[in-house]
Amino acid sequence: MSTKPKIGIIACxxxxxxxxxxxxxxxxxxxxxxxxxxxxxxxxxxxxxxxLERHGGTEERDFAKTHPTITIEGCKEExxxxxxxxxxxxPAATIYVEDIINAHPELKPKSKEDLGKDGVKLAEIIxxxxxxxxxxxxxxx
Amino acid sequence: MPESYNANSETFMGxxxxxxxxxxxxxxxxxxxxxxxxxxxxxxxxxxxENEEKKLIVKTPYNCVVFCRACSKTCSLDALSFPDKREITxxxxxxxxxxxxx
Amino acid sequence: xxNKKVYIIPCSGIGKVFGSxxxxxxxxxxxxxxxxxxxxxxxxxxxxxxxxxxxxxKSNKVIVIDGCPAKCSYNDVSEAVGxxxxxxxxxxxxxxxxxxxxxxxxxPMGENAKKLSRKLAEKVTQKIDELLENEEGGEQ
Amino acid sequence: MDKSLGVIAxxxxxxxIEKSPEIHLVCPVLLNTGDKEYESLxKESTIIVIDGCMTRCATxxIDKRNLQINKKFFIPDMSKKFKIKPGKELVLTExxxxxxxxxxxxxLDFVNESKEQKPVEHRExxxxxxxxxxxxxxxxxxxxxxxxxxxxxxxxxxxxxKALMGISDFLQKQAGDIIMVELPExxxxxxxxxxxxxxxxxxxxxxxxxxxxxxxxxxxxELDKAPELVNQDCYGKGWFIEIELKDFDADKDLLMDxxxxxxxxxxxxxQERLKREKKDIQPQK
Numbered sequence: 001m002s003t004k005p006k007i008g009i010i011a012c013x014x015x016x017x018x019x020x021x022x023x024x025x026x027x028x029x030x031x032x033x034x035x036x037x038x039x040x041x042x043x044x045x046x047x048x049x050x051x052l053e054r055h056g057g058t059e060e061r062d063f064a065k066t067h068p069t070i071t072i073e074g075c076k077e078e079x080x081x082x083x084x085x086x087x088x089x090x091p092a093a094t095i096y097v098e099d100i101i102n103a104h105p106e107l108k109p110k111s112k113e114d115l116g117k118d119g120v121k122l123a124e125i126i127x128x129x130x131x132x133x134x135x136x137x138x139x140x141x
Numbered sequence: 142m143p144e145s146y147n148a149n150s151e152t153f154m155g156x157x158x159x160x161x162x163x164x165x166x167x168x169x170x171x172x173x174x175x176x177x178x179x180x181x182x183x184x185x186x187x188x189x190x191e192n193e194e195k196k197l198i199v200k201t202p203y204n205c206v207v208f209c210r211a212c213s214k215t216c217s218l219d220a221l222s223f224p225d226k227r228e229i230t231x232x233x234x235x236x237x238x239x240x241x242x243x
Numbered sequence: 244x245x246n247k248k249v250y251i252i253p254c255s256g257i258g259k260v261f262g263s264x265x266x267x268x269x270x271x272x273x274x275x276x277x278x279x280x281x282x283x284x285x286x287x288x289x290x291x292x293x294x295x296x297x298x299x300x301k302s303n304k305v306i307v308i309d310g311c312p313a314k315c316s317y318n319d320v321s322e323a324v325g326x327x328x329x330x331x332x333x334x335x336x337x338x339x340x341x342x343x344x345x346x347x348x349x350x351p352m353g354e355n356a357k358k359l360s361r362k363l364a365e366k367v368t369q370k371i372d373e374l375l376e377n378e379e380g381g382e383q
Numbered sequence: 384m385d386k387s388l389g390v391i392a393x394x395x396x397x398x399x400i401e402k403s404p405e406i407h408l409v410c411p412v413l414l415n416t417g418d419k420e421y422e423s424l425x426k427e428s429t430i431i432v433i434d435g436c437m438t439r440c441a442t443x444x445i446d447k448r449n450l451q452i453n454k455k456f457f458i459p460d461m462s463k464k465f466k467i468k469p470g471k472e473l474v475l476t477e478x479x480x481x482x483x484x485x486x487x488x489x490x491l492d493f494v495n496e497s498k499e500q501k502p503v504e505h506r507e508x509x510x511x512x513x514x515x516x517x518x519x520x521x522x523x524x525x526x527x528x529x530x531x532x533x534x535x536x537x538x539x540x541x542x543x544x545k546a547l548m549g550i551s552d553f554l555q556k557q558a559g560d561i562i563m564v565e566l567p568e569x570x571x572x573x574x575x576x577x578x579x580x581x582x583x584x585x586x587x588x589x590x591x592x593x594x595x596x597x598x599x600x601x602x603x604x605e606l607d608k609a610p611e612l613v614n615q616d617c618y619g620k621g622w623f624i625e626i627e628l629k630d631f632d633a634d635k636d637l638l639m640d641x642x643x644x645x646x647x648x649x650x651x652x653x654q655e656r657l658k659r660e661k662k663d664i665q666p667q668k
Contacts (some may be wrong), residue, residue: 006519013255015266016285024257040519043258045315048290063520079287104401113270135310153534154637181587207593208535208576215588228574234636257447259560260585311560312611334611337585343583 005141007092007134008050008069011040012080017121018112019097025115027127031089034131038138042069048083061087062072068092068137069079070130093133100126153207156236163229164202165212169195171220178212178221186212245352247305247330247378249281249371252289254316260356264333267360268367269308270274276368280375292321297323304328304374306367329370336363387433387469389460389482392460394475396433397454398487405474414444426507429453429497451608454493501515501562506547508540510614514645518652524552526618527646531594531635532644533576536651538618539594539638541631546595549622550613551584551650557655561613564606566624571599573626577632580623582613595634597626 011027014020032042040063047060063069065088072095077096086092101122109119151158153189164186174196179187188200190232213221251271256262261266273281277278284305288296300320305327309315336359337345346353393509400408407424425448432441433456445452461470467482475483504601513524530538536554539546555561563583573579573593580591602624605612614619638645 008520011257012287013257014285015253015255015269015283015286016288016325020255020285027257032349041258043256043262043315045256045286045290045319046258046313047263048287048313049313049315050320055458056398061522062522075287075370077291077293079291083287088473113274174502183587197409205583206535208533209590211541211588214590227574230637231578237636261560312615334560334562340612341563341583347586 007039008042008064008067009039010071010080012074013044017075018109020113022123023072023074023097025123029127030130035134064088106112156233158203162206163207164219166167167176171218177215182212250284252284252316254307255286260345261333262358265310266307268363271364272367277371278323289323300324307311308378387471391458392433393437394483395486399490408500420459491647516649525641527641531638533594535592537594544628546628547622547625552617555617558589559586561610589625597629600627601625
């Protein structure tokens with residue numbers, strides 16, 4: 001049976017701000033392209049809904065209890081971090097998308113619905129940051 | 142890395158996979174090489190041969206899951222056929238009985 | 244009288260393409276088909292219990308769009324706000340259009356997934372009009 | 384209520400109830416106001432509508448709730464069939480009562496027929512104890528007892544001379560979100576390893592390959608409306624069909640029980656993982 005260490009990724013997934021869109025895009029880039037074999041994406045709404053018997057939430061929460069999990073926050077509300085903290089224990093790391101946006105004023109996403117070329121570049125930068133954390137956590141474990 | 146589908150070591154119901162003649166047969170008089178079956182099959186049973194007359198062949202018959210006929214549902218021309226299921230079942234039972242006697 | 248709005252809350256799912264179809268449909272609704280009549284709200288914030296958001300939803304109509312049978316948006320909104328005025332499942336649109344299978348890519352979304360999103364958006368818009376009409380009718 | 388046709392529809396329904404009290408009468412007015420009481424009743428029942436006139440309000444009310452109507456009766460058609468004129472008076476004439484009686488008999492016939500044909504849709508499956516394999520965030524379940532499996536990841540659960548059949552948690556997860564289940568006809572004779580049902584997910588089309596042999600005596604109609612039950616509860620509410628067993632002892636020769644299937648499934652999960660890893664590595668070459 002597979003016992004390879006894996007890292008959980010949970011993105012804020014918010015809908016109101018471009019930060020949510022970026023968090024989601026970056027998370028997918030990590031799990032699909034950069035570290036498909038080492039990461040598992042957790043669905044934030046499902047994570048929070050929980051308790052739906054054998055379908056859903058509990059499995060996501062259990063995973064985050066037994067695996068280091070990185071939360072990605074789109075805004076100051078820190079929904080993902082708070083959710084993981086509440087149901088599974090302290091997240092291994094948290095990435096604040098807003099900080100990265102501020103560090104790259106030259107890359108402005110077109111809108112939250114359509115990131116545009118620059119927005120996608122920004123998402124890739126965020127994804128790189130997440131990947132750094134993933135590798136760091138894997139080394140530590 | 143270990144080969145994930147090594148037919149020689151695979152068994153089906155305790156019978157060596159290579160003793161069970163279960164795989165699709167392509168009727169080339171009907172096949173129009175739409176490749177739907179190949180697109181469908183998750184076990185790489187088929188192989189496409191772009192530059193040959195028979196553009197599709199059954200490459201790895203023992204990868205085929207015994208009793209699975211799902212690919213034939215994708216074939217609108219009905220060009221895929223499988224062995225008689227009852228004969229295969231009987232054969233499997235027979236080999237198992239022999240194995241037990243050994 | 245302030246014009247009432249219908250708030251759309253997609254489930255924000257991320258694991259599968261269905262969440263994205265729901266989200267894309269919500270975007271089409273608020274930015275195009277029912278512009279000015281509808282707005283998005285953020286599910287994680289609702290679950291977190293952000294007061295302003297919940298108060299706003301209580302005094303307006305709310306439509307949820309879910310992407311899987313776990314129905315996170317429906318369940319969470321029902322619990323936090325105490326009501327849901329309309330609910331949709333993006334998987335229903337997939338079932339209704341079986342010849343149009345959504346691609347699995349999420350970023351960017353495939354052609355079929357986009358088409359399905361638009362179909363879903365049209366349905367949601369219809370519901371919005373229905374809800375707003377009833378609202379007006381009730382107040383006359 | 385404002386036309387004689389409606390009054391006849393009402394009278395027919397009342398007559399049906401009088402003869403067969405287990406049938407519920409649904410009030411269209413109450414149904415229209417969205418009464419909650421009806422919700423679960425309608426979901427679980429065979430629905431018959433009686434429409435009086437062309438506006439077909441009863442049908443529309445049920446359609447509005449996205450429910451399936453099992454049989455529709457339309458008073459003008461019935462009037463033609465029995466060659467009885469409904470009359471125009473709102474207080475029923477003798478003719479009107481006679482028509483209503485005839486319609487009621489027709490409805491009762493349908494009810495009796497469908498009772499004979501209609502398989503019991505709900506199967507009580509109590510608490511199941513599972514073997515559990517956890518891979519990343521996925522939990523794969525295999526019932527410890529009561530279920531038998533073939534190597535095509537389909538299960539059979541014998542009880543007396545009958546058995547339920549369905550697909551395993553592994554196959555369900557492999558398939559992904561199931562959007563359609565196609566089941567065979569009642570009464571069909573199936574042999575072990577026949578393919579007896581297709582199901583379609585957003586990824587692929589797969590088959591239920593029968594672990595047992597016998598005659599199909601029930602199919603899970605719920606799956607028409609809610610194929611996701613297969614994903615949610617594959618060993619319970621997501622059952623596919625029930626058969627009258629022909630020779631389960633013979634079937635069992637080629638099946639695994641829970642403790643045997645569990646390691647077999649684990650091996651398959653591992654193979655899938657290896658295949659995926661290979662795929663992940665290849666594009667980088």
